[in-house]
Amino acid sequence: MTRRITVGAAQLGAIQKSDSRKVAVERMLALMAEGHRRGVELIVFPELALTTFFPRHYAERIEEMDHWFETAMPSNETAPLFEAARRYRMGFHLGYAELTTEADETGTVRPRRFNTAILVNPDGRIILKYRKVHLPGHAEFDPNRRVQHLEKRYFEVGNLGFPVVRSPMGRVEGGINMGLLICNDRRWPEAWRVLGLQSVELVMLGYNTPSINQDAKGWEAHHLRVFHSHLSVQAGCYQNATWGVAVAKAGVEDGAELFGHSIIVNPQGEIVAMADSWEDQLVTYDCDLEMCRLGRTTIFNFAAHRRPEHYQRIVSQVGAVEPPMV
């Protein structure tokens, strides 16, 4: 019984503000067809893959942005992706903005907006949904920024935790343990560890990350942006003995540059495939899930080595405190 799966990191080039969902879906369908040609069994699309990265634009009333959100999945526009999944027997991962009407923590039913990712199996069934927990950026218009990053304005913090499911995929009939992160989540080792504690074997994550850190102010060289992204994914994979597929939207979108460099990373933390363009591009790798075993039975055998009694600050504190002077 094989434990190998051929995954595709389906990087998307820029999607401009004027591009319709139909255009984006057609580009994704082309990548799925290309994936089929190259034996891909699971294809991973980026965060907010159906539209431009709209949190760079400000709206005083949040409702003015609702046209960027999906109220159904599948919808008329996205149904062809689900049909292609069935036709090719190919699972897919898709990131999108989700507008839903559901109860909040107080029980009030109201419109709620999340930065969401789903995993769809080769039957076209949604088997996993995740809503982004680590929203970067800011909630109010920032006059000091040339480009806004208003994720904290338009999205609520995800309320589904970091779920992992086991499900058959491709040739792996016995199932793969799969989990999702979105963009900025990848920099947070807590998120990776919560997946690792559920025996994750394959983490999929989409991102839209600007090439320029507008907060850097001379303290961070521009070229470190890609390094930081890769460093975080590589460490997350190594320290949790999991495969990772990190897929970008890339290129100059609405005048703002996204850095691309999508990667597939093995449980040793090695980059085994990488996109080298700012365009729609598919990179593939045939992943041996048995590689997860070494880490999780030896150096990262959590049951043998973790010491949660010394980790309490991770949940008892949110922000950092100052240490005592000695």
Add this chain to the structure above:
Amino acid sequence: MTRRITVGAAQLGAIQKSDSRKVAVERMLALMAEGHRRGVELIVFPELALTTFFPRHYAERIEEMDHWFETAMPSNETAPLFEAARRYRMGFHLGYAELTTEADETGTVRPRRFNTAILVNPDGRIILKYRKVHLPGHAEFDPNRRVQHLEKRYFEVGNLGFPVVRSPMGRVEGGINMGLLICNDRRWPEAWRVLGLQSVELVMLGYNTPSINQDAKGWEAHHLRVFHSHLSVQAGCYQNATWGVAVAKAGVEDGAELFGHSIIVNPQGEIVAMADSWEDQLVTYDCDLEMCRLGRTTIFNFAAHRRPEHYQRIVSQVGAVEPPMV
């Protein structure tokens, strides 16, 4: 008021089983003298710096190994390090095996053994002590291993948590927030985060890591050993916006090779200095602690971005669980 400090990563070459503490201390004193010549204000020695890495040797009775442990610090043998600290106005970090008689969790006073590190200020005063939490290896003789790794036999899990203190050091009169890790701790993002949550600015850690992973069994290329060490330190520094000084014992010790490659890492996760020998070697860097500010006020502003309500598994679970099948 400057926030710069010149640190020295004082790698030690092999210390053989037959080498006395006097030999090791003399080598460290030579490195302190060299550090003085090069303006070092804080020098970092490795884990278990006074002896060979004795957990590679088996003893049926733990007490047979007590001659590898320190029962006083300073002692007659280590006092010259404290004297040199005062003479040069140089802080130092030292790792050693600690044998103490103190109460355990049940209140029983008994001999206890820890893998310990201390930080000594330029007055020769111990200002911070840490006892290793993440003990690697095994507790019983393993006939399948050519070289044993018996840390779980000879040491108890550290009982001091991951403390951080603020103290003046070198030119930094207002104090530096300093924390300690030991060897295998560096692979555990929980340990780094607990330090980060105490606003750490400079993490010191010593290590003794074999060049060969005897558990690898064809799943891990030998050259990845150094990569994994560096990856963990770089990610820990970047994700907690701290400087890191990771210092090895290196070379062929008692017939077993330790990989060296000591590094100094900045808060961007960049390696800014690295040892390139398997010998006693001092690498230095003048660290600007103001570099910690960018990360902790923007992308790693913990108070703004962390979501502990979704991190509960980190403390509620020790080992990994299996996910649901869908």
